[in-house]
Amino acid sequence: MEKTINITLRIWRQRGPKEKGAFKEYALSNISVDSSFLEMLDILNEQLINKGEEPVVFDHDCREGICGMCSLYINGHPHGPDEDITTCQLHMRKFNDGDVITVEPWRSAGFPVIRDLMVDRGAFDKIIQAGGYISVNTGGVPDANAIPIPKANADEAMDAASCIGCGACVAACKNGSAMLFVSAKVSQFALLPQGRVEAARRAKAMLAKMDELGFGNCTNTGACEAECPKNVSISNIARLNREFIKAKLKD
Amino acid sequence: MWLLNSSIGKKVVMSITGLFLILFLTFHMSMNVVAIFSGEAYNMICEFLGANWYALVGTLVIAGGAVLHILYAFWLTYINRRARGNDRYKVVDKPQGVEWASQNMLVLGIIIALGLLLHLYDFWFKMQFNEITGILPDVNPHDGYGLIAEKFANPAIAVAYLVWFVAIWFHLTHGFWSALQTLGWNNKIWLSRWKCISCIYMTVICLGFAAVAIYFGFIA
Numbered sequence: 001m002e003k004t005i006n007i008t009l010r011i012w013r014q015r016g017p018k019e020k021g022a023f024k025e026y027a028l029s030n031i032s033v034d035s036s037f038l039e040m041l042d043i044l045n046e047q048l049i050n051k052g053e054e055p056v057v058f059d060h061d062c063r064e065g066i067c068g069m070c071s072l073y074i075n076g077h078p079h080g081p082d083e084d085i086t087t088c089q090l091h092m093r094k095f096n097d098g099d100v101i102t103v104e105p106w107r108s109a110g111f112p113v114i115r116d117l118m119v120d121r122g123a124f125d126k127i128i129q130a131g132g133y134i135s136v137n138t139g140g141v142p143d144a145n146a147i148p149i150p151k152a153n154a155d156e157a158m159d160a161a162s163c164i165g166c167g168a169c170v171a172a173c174k175n176g177s178a179m180l181f182v183s184a185k186v187s188q189f190a191l192l193p194q195g196r197v198e199a200a201r202r203a204k205a206m207l208a209k210m211d212e213l214g215f216g217n218c219t220n221t222g223a224c225e226a227e228c229p230k231n232v233s234i235s236n237i238a239r240l241n242r243e244f245i246k247a248k249l250k251d
Numbered sequence: 252m253w254l255l256n257s258s259i260g261k262k263v264v265m266s267i268t269g270l271f272l273i274l275f276l277t278f279h280m281s282m283n284v285v286a287i288f289s290g291e292a293y294n295m296i297c298e299f300l301g302a303n304w305y306a307l308v309g310t311l312v313i314a315g316g317a318v319l320h321i322l323y324a325f326w327l328t329y330i331n332r333r334a335r336g337n338d339r340y341k342v343v344d345k346p347q348g349v350e351w352a353s354q355n356m357l358v359l360g361i362i363i364a365l366g367l368l369l370h371l372y373d374f375w376f377k378m379q380f381n382e383i384t385g386i387l388p389d390v391n392p393h394d395g396y397g398l399i400a401e402k403f404a405n406p407a408i409a410v411a412y413l414v415w416f417v418a419i420w421f422h423l424t425h426g427f428w429s430a431l432q433t434l435g436w437n438n439k440i441w442l443s444r445w446k447c448i449s450c451i452y453m454t455v456i457c458l459g460f461a462a463v464a465i466y467f468g469f470i471a
Contacts, residue, residue, distance in 0.1 A: 239438075
């Protein structure tokens, strides 16, 4: 027989960016432990709609942990209590019968709340636009082995590139710093020869944009790395610091 | 100026002043330990430093470093709190592997600064400052040994200093490796190495200071 649990949800409701939000409690019964966290929220919303109430607004897209669209700060952890997964990969088997589950939006000055649990993460796009790319005039396709790249570098660049830009690092950071995100995006290029060409300009431009958008400073607590669904390492932050300091000393 | 405008620049100032203060503490501890072995040798050091020009220049540089470190700490904390936004989380659960000290550096720093004021009054005021101004004619500014023995004869003072050293230990174990990380001198392999070196180095410094307090408070 399928196991089900009864839970109480304490969800942040906020009608708009300028309005004051508050927690509201919802009781849900007979939730299958096999359902995902977002499916559970779908069930809640269906009930709310049937009762004629406003459904809870939250972000989601692919629901398989690769798009970086889902967020939610669940019981004090971005992406919930499980490790190395996004909220969409979180299942109700991680919770017990009778649990009170507190669901909050990412809270950071850089990510203003749009409504309920949905925040505006456009700041990350602006940081990418500031320098998170390589300028290439595409010609003929060269052979993949034309530029030799050490395996270790390729692996580390790939690990950095696994960042999906969900913003859990900012949500977890007590300073609301986006350093893990920015450092991953700087590293994925800085480690490869194609990205080296613009490395100095990129580090300066992306960091300046990050500061401008109101994110905090890094205190090296490591909370971002611990909560990152993709396990991006804070050694990337050391690389960003190095790239930035080197670039500034050269100026 | 990037040391004023950029987030990494501000952290670089914190790192360099912090590492400089750690270097100062290393020398300070080495000299203090001498007092356990020989009062005469310790007073020789006090006389050698005293209010000579090089000691005065050194004092000014150290004070400058400390003031910069403290000013930047408050400035950065202000920016960080603003970046956190107006609404705070209702439920906060510390993630695994996050050092307690790393999230409470300002609080630890304030405790250290308050202890420092007391410490300056207890010793620096009666030694270097006294030598320059002659404000306390009854106190010999070069008898550091006598001052230590007198101060720590009260075990309550010794215990207060020991508590202070614990706060310094927490502040520095995070501060040392964190400074190197901020200066970019880190990678996947050295991350755990620096943390380990940090722990050993700061334990040695704090044990050195504690040894003097324990020796004069409870043994001598």
